[in-house]
Amino acid sequence: MPHTPLPRFGIMTAPSQVDYHDVLRVWREADTIPEIEHAWLFDHLMPIGGDPNGPTYEGWTLLSALAAQTRRLRLGLLVTSNRIRPPAMLAKIAATVDIVADGRLDFGIGAGSRPSHPLARREYEAHGLPFHDAAHAVGSLAEACTVIRRLWTEADPFDFDGTYHQLTGAFCNPKPVQRPHPPILVGGRSAAVLRVAAEHADLWNIPGGDIDDAARRSALLDRYCTEIGRDPASITRSIVLPVSYDQPSITREAIGRAIDAGFPHIVLGLPAPYPANVAQWVTDELITTPAQ
Template identity: 85%
Template sequence: MTQPLPPRFGIMTAPSQVDYHDILRVWREADTIPVIEHAWLFDHLMPIGGDPNGVAYEGWTLLSALAAHTRRLRLGVLVTSNRFRPPAMLAKTAATVDVVSGGRLDFGIGVGSRPGHPVARREYEAHGLPFHDTAQAVGSLAEACTVIRRLWTEVEPFDFHGTHIQLTGAFGNPKPVQRPHPPLLIGGRAASTLRVVAEHADLWNIPGGDIGDAVERSALLDRYCAEIGRDPAAITRSIVLPVSYRDPDATRGAIGEAIDAGFRHIVLGLAAPYPDHVARWVTDELITASAKEHHPA
């Protein structure tokens, strides 16, 4: 019987309501701790929590800076809003970050904010960005995944005439360092998004909170994979779990539930302000302690 792969742990630092140097401090510390394998930002142009007029850094610009200041961590944006940037531009940005990082990018993408989420939706109006309905957003995501992969891998210019994306003479250079291309992570829980995941993703991420819902969505993804003849095991299951500094027992319990449910890519969401040496605390109190609870000597 095949043994399940061990979980891979990472951290997420939402780049909002926090100083750049505080994020950099956490990432640099995490980069020295091998058990923390990956680190993430999110993709919002305005705060979605706290002071609505507070700080919110642009995710890909910040990611490139953090890539230049780290050496080992895999890194990404969890997840890029496909509504914010034309896909060919995004492919160029991501390839640049993969080069800067020496081939450490995990490319995270999703449909974008929900239409019914007014705090998130305001960033579209504030930046002059169109906010299309969900059906168009999901269709555009599927085409974007195709276009981005082609720009990363094809050696001759091509035209693309889709329902949502039109390109003439499209070509990507430089190519990403990783071959054939960076792993593609798609985030989301809607059934329509999961069909895109089944076709395109190497990893699938869902925000944590209700592990029962995550399990149901994972089973639905299995079904969609089977419908198109893809092995569901080819898609790594990823989950974001918020970290409680005051109640690490609760966080360890959530980690255990997620691992037992088949999630092998664990993203621990760190709330700001970050305690001193928070990456070491996460390692000792959450990751190492969870491993001992699941595999006692």
Template identity: 85%
Template sequence: MQQAPRPRFGIMTAPMQVGYHDVLRVWREADAIREIEHAWLFDHLMPIGGDPGGPAYEGWTMLSALAAQTQRLRVGLLVTSNRFRPPAMLAKIAATVDVVSGGRLDFGIGAGSRPSHPLARREYEAHGLPFHDAAHAVGSLAEACTVIRRLWTETEPFDFDGKYVQLTGAFCNPKPVQRPYPPILIGGRSASVLRVAAEHADVWNIPGGDLDDVVSRSALLDRYCAEIGRDPASITRSIHLPVSYDQPGVTRDAIAEAIDAGFQHLVLGLAAPYPAGVARWVTDEFIAPSTWN
């Protein structure tokens, strides 16, 4: 019987209601702990929790700074909103971060915030960004993934005339360090996003919570892969699980259930303020016990 792959653990520090140096402290500590393999920020322009007027840092800018201050961690955004930046610009930004990090970028992307989330919705109006319907968001995500991959790999300028994206003389130089390109992580749970993931994702991420729903979404992704002739096992299953500082047993149980359900890429969400030594605590409390079993 083939042994299941070893779970790979990372941390998530949402860059809102917190200072840059607080996040940097946690990432530097995590960078020195080999059991923590990846670290993530989110992509919102305004807080989606706590004081709505509190600080929220632009994700890719902060990610580049943190990439330059770490040596080992794989780094990324969980996940980039495809609504915020034109895809050719995003390809350039991501290639720059991959160069800064020495080839440690995991490229997370999704369709963007749901219209039903009022605190997320307001950031579009506040920044003069259009907020299209879900069909537009998903269709443009599929085209963005195609364009971004081509920009990272093609050696000559090209034109692209899509339904949502039009480019003339598109070209990206420098290319990412990673070949053929950084792993593409697509986040989301809707059926339409899962179809995009089946075609384009190396990793698929879903927020934890209702595990039965999470498992059913993973099975749906399997089905969509089969429909296009792709091996479902070629897409790593990733889940984001919030860490409870006060009830670690709840988090430990959620981790065990997720691993049993086939999720091998686990992102542990850390709430601010971050306790002293939180990366070591997370390792000792959750990661080491999970890898011993």
């Protein structure tokens, strides 16, 4: 029988419609609880839910601050929008965070927001960022993954003449702490993004509202891996599951179904406002209590 990895649980605190100190409180508490192994932010510049003019923190800046305030949690963004930062700049930012975190970064990246999501799209126009079509976004993502890995691993400057990115004398110093590089998590559900994940990802993440759909996408990723001669089992399957404070049994059932579907990397999305001692509640109600 194939080896089934033990589930690894984490939390996600969307840094929007909340205060910095609320997020910090939750991460500091989670850092003391061994059952919670990883913690995540998202990467939006404006709210995508709630008050459209409410607060939203820049993800990588906040992640660096939280890296300095924690000691054990693995941490990252679910997922960085490749549309927002040039890949060489992103490689430098991520290397810095991995150093601040003493080697705890999981590097999450995706193609960027769907064009059909108006609240997500407006942040690009508001910040003077171009918003290309999906084919451009996916092609740019594939090149970005190549560039970022090279910057983290190559000792000498290099030029890169891609379709979407051109670099001259590209070089990253200092390198990340982790060798050969921080794990790369590619997030997304489209077939085109799954092809990028098959080539570049150590982990693949999908939002988990529909676990049957997630399982079908995982099978498609298996196929794409096989087509390029990669062992599908070399990519850890990760899923984000929404947490219900009022009905934890619903979340426990979703956790059980996700694990059974081959997703051992579980990210529990915590809605704000965060209750007192929410990390301990998550551990007691969702991680150590099995579904009935």
